[in-house]
Amino acid sequence: MKKIIKYVIIDILRNKIMLGYTVFLLLISLSIFNLEDNSAKGLLSLLNIILIIVPLVSLLFSAIYVYNSSEFLELLVSQPLKRKTIWLSLFSGLATSMAFAFVIGAGIPIMLYEPTATGFMMLGTGLLLSVIFVAIAMLAAVMARDKAKGIGVVILLWLYFSIIFDGLILFVLFQFADYPLEKMMVGVVAFNPIDLSRILILLKMDVSALMGYTGAIFKDFFGTQIGLIISFCVLITWVAIPTWLSLRRFNHKDL
Amino acid sequence: MIIASNVSKRFGKLKALDNVSVTCVKGECIALIGPNGCGKTTLIKSILGMVVSDSGFITFNGKNIKHHWQYRENIGYMPQIGRYPENMTIGQVLDMMKDIRSKKNAQLDEELINSFGLQEMMLKRMRTLSGGTRQKVSAALAFLFNPEVLILDEPTAGLDPVSSEILKEKIIAEKNKGKLVLITSHILSELDDLISQVIYMQDGKLCFHKSIKDLREDTGEEKLSKAIANVMLNR
Numbered sequence: 032m033k034k035i036i037k038y039v040i041i042d043i044l045r046n047k048i049m050l051g052y053t054v055f056l057l058l059i060s061l062s063i064f065n066l067e068d069n070s071a072k073g074l075l076s077l078l079n080i081i082l083i084i085v086p087l088v089s090l091l092f093s094a095i096y097v098y099n100s101s102e103f104l105e106l107l108v109s110q111p112l113k114r115k116t117i118w119l120s121l122f123s124g125l126a127t128s129m130a131f132a133f134v135i136g137a138g139i140p141i142m143l144y145e146p147t148a149t150g151f152m153m154l155g156t157g158l159l160l161s162v163i164f165v166a167i168a169m170l171a172a173v174m175a176r177d178k179a180k181g182i183g184v185v186i187l188l189w190l191y192f193s194i195i196f197d198g199l200i201l202f203v204l205f206q207f208a209d210y211p212l213e214k215m216m217v218g219v220v221a222f223n224p225i226d227l228s229r230i231l232i233l234l235k236m237d238v239s240a241l242m243g244y245t246g247a248i249f250k251d252f253f254g255t256q257i258g259l260i261i262s263f264c265v266l267i268t269w270v271a272i273p274t275w276l277s278l279r280r281f282n283h284k285d286l
Numbered sequence: 287m288i289i290a291s292n293v294s295k296r297f298g299k300l301k302a303l304d305n306v307s308v309t310c311v312k313g314e315c316i317a318l319i320g321p322n323g324c325g326k327t328t329l330i331k332s333i334l335g336m337v338v339s340d341s342g343f344i345t346f347n348g349k350n351i352k353h354h355w356q357y358r359e360n361i362g363y364m365p366q367i368g369r370y371p372e373n374m375t376i377g378q379v380l381d382m383m384k385d386i387r388s389k390k391n392a393q394l395d396e397e398l399i400n401s402f403g404l405q406e407m408m409l410k411r412m413r414t415l416s417g418g419t420r421q422k423v424s425a426a427l428a429f430l431f432n433p434e435v436l437i438l439d440e441p442t443a444g445l446d447p448v449s450s451e452i453l454k455e456k457i458i459a460e461k462n463k464g465k466l467v468l469i470t471s472h473i474l475s476e477l478d479d480l481i482s483q484v485i486y487m488q489d490g491k492l493c494f495h496k497s498i499k500d501l502r503e504d505t506g507e508e509k510l511s512k513a514i515a516n517v518m519l520n521r
Contacts, residue, residue, distance in 0.1 A: 034386050045373065102369035109334050109365070110387055111358035285297075285337045 032116050032123075035107065039124025042103075043096070049128055052088055056136025059084075064144040071236065074145050074153065078232055081137060081157055082225055087189050089164035093125050094185040097172035105286045118281045122169055122274060129161040149235040156228035159266045163224050166273040173277045173284065196223045213248045224269045231262055287312050287435065287466055288333060293342035295328055302328040303339065304490040310468065312434075315461045317477050318470040319514060320487035326470045327366060329487070330437055333468075334363055359387070362428035366439040366470075368420045370412045376423055377408035380430070387431055398426040401452050417444040425453055435466045442476060454480065474511035484510070486517065493517075 043049050060077055067073035100121070107117045137157055141150045168185055175181035200219065204212060220226050234253050252258040288310040295303040302325045310316055318326045331337040333344055335351055335358065343350055346357040370379050380399070388394065399405060402422040415423070421444050428436060438457070442450040457480055461467050471477055484501055486493045494517075498510070507513040 038382055038386075042371065042373075100371065103371045105336070105369050106371070106383075107386075108336050109358065109361075109363045110383070111356055112386070113355045283338050285331075 032120050035112070035117060035120035036124045036127070039100075039121055040128055042100075043124065043128045048092060049132055052092075053132040053136040056081075056084070056133065057140065060137050060140035064140055070144040071149070074141070074149060075236065075238070077137070077141075078153065078229070081153070082160075082229055083193060085133065085157055085160050086164045086192060086225060089129050089161050090168045090185045090189050091182070093129070093165045093168035094172045094182055096125060097121070097169055098178045098181060101286075108286050114282050115278060118169075118278050119274075122165065125169070126162045126165045129165055130158050133157050133161050149232065152235045153232050155263075156231055156266070159263075159270070160224060160228055163266065163269045163273075166270050166277070170273040170277040170280075173280045192223055192225050196226065213245045216245055217248065217252050221265045224266055227262055227265060231259070288344065288346055290329070290333070290344045291342055293329070293332055293339045293344060295325075295332065295337060295339045301490045303332065305342070306487075306490070306492045307342075308485060308492060308495060310466055312466050313461075313464045314483050315457070315467040315469065315481045316483045316485055317481040317510075318468060318485050318487065319474070320493075324487045325490040326487055327439055328490075330363075330439055330468065330470065333437065334358065334361065359431075360434040362431060362433035362436045364421075364424045364428035364436075364438045364441055366443070368424035370420070370423070372413040373411060375409050375411050376404060376415075379412060379423065380404075380408075380427070383427055383430065393432055395429050395432045396426075398422075398429050398452070398456060401456075402426060402449060418446060418449070421445050422449060425456075429456065429460070433465075435468070436460060437468045439470050440472070441469060442471065442473065450476070474514055475509070478510050481510075484514075486514070 059080055063077050063080070064070055064073040067076065104117065104121070108114065134154070138154050141154055167188060171184045171188065172181050175184060200216075204216075220230060230249055230253060234250055253262060288308070290306060290308045293303050293306045294301070304325075306325070306329060308329075318329065320326055328337055332339050333346075333351075335355070343352065345351065346354070346360070349357060351357055374382070384394065402425070404422060404426055407419070410419075412420070412423075421441070425438075425441060428438065436457070441453055441457070445453065454476065457467060457469070461480070461482075467480075469477065469480065481498060483495065483497050485495045496504070501510075501513050501517075502508060505513040505516040507516055
């Protein structure tokens with residue numbers, strides 16, 4: 032397993048995109064922290080950028096990478112290796128490089144300018160988001176044989192998680208404004224890892240007062256130790272379930 | 287050594303394999319022959335576990351291949367169209383396979399690498415290779431780990447006459463060491479001096495599995511190409 036992970040990571044490093052992504056994150060984080068006089072404010076601006084860029088790059092890069100390594104997968108499957116080992120190695124290689132790029136690109140500036148609980152929370156959720164979207168992209172890539180279809184699905188998924196989901200929630204909230212939906216919202220948030228991450232970070236920032244009554248409910252739940260543990264469990268489930276599904280599909284796939 | 291029982295595989299509406307049962311024993315050199323699209327490659331890929339059959343099972347040395355992936359250590363596979371990571375060099379691909387596959391103090395068989403002259407091309411990237419050179423890499427990889435079973439899918443397609451001759455001699459040498467060799471090819475004339483048994487497939491069905499001697503007797507033809515033509519016409 033280690034050997035295959037090594038080859039996947041070497042191959043990703045040879046590809047300059049990963050390096051570019053790291054430098055891009057580094058430039059954005061450093062410039063934001065330098066532009067704002069208050070580094071807590073800088074963190075807030077960085078939050079919005081990271082929540083858009085990290086999932087997008089993770090999804091697109093992983094999906095395209097899986098399609099491009101079809102030859103590699105085909106070669107390995109005819110060798111004395113378990114399919115499970117091959118697929119999990121590919122996942123680990125991708126997840127490690129994504130996480131590494133995030134730590135270098137965003138983690139180091141955050142630790143330099145804002146080494147607080149909020150900063151650590153941002154680092155943690157950013158890492159988890161990188162891995163979650165690698166898992167989701169690999170699921171999409173193994174389900175769709177056609178490359179254009181697979182990448183299209185991945186882009187739609189990104190739109191859904193970053194924009195459409197919020198729109199739907201807003202729509203429901205306005206339509207049913209007369210009903211007490213605030214408590215239910217806590218549960219609904221679990222269906223979108225991006226929103227969950229955003230709420231976890233915002234609550235650490237003490238700007239939750241701006242979110243009104245829903246914010247207070249969120250604070251009641253996510254502010255507690257148990258709420259925090261549950262949220263991280265939910266995020267880890269978002270890694271585990273797509274990985275498990277894609278592994279099951281890959282085990283029966285004809286190459 | 288390899289036993290397939292009632293293996294069936296569908297690709298959508300197409301029945302690629304229809305209740306195929308074969309028994310392959312050690313020391314034989316078996317030719318898989320049949321028209322295009324009759325399921326030869328699908329059968330080979332099922333044996334390798336690259337295609338998962340819908341029903342039936344395949345055993346290797348008595349173990350069901352579904353649960354024992356280690357059996358592939360004993361197989362050298364040369365695909366019809368070798369697909370390799372495009373931005374790796376020949377040397378890197380060979381090193382990677384050695385790294386992933388070889389056990390400690392295992393003997394590597396680098397004869398083909400030398401006789402094909404791949405040594406001088408080690409730094410070439412896979413995407414720049416011609417079809418023939420790719421075939422050479424595939425062949426070298428198939429023989430590299432001294433496997434007990436060799437599965438060669440159209441081994442000489444795209445090879446120049448000299449290399450083709452080198453490969454044929456290598457196949458005969460390995461067969462004489464008592465290995466099982468499975469070959470598919472459409473160039474029947476070059477199979478004549480290689481094979482000892484013939485499997486003939488059509489439309490995903492196995493039509494017959496005979497020794498070459500029986501086939502010659504049944505059809506009264508000395509040459510394999512004529513014997514097979516005879517069989518195809520009389521069907």
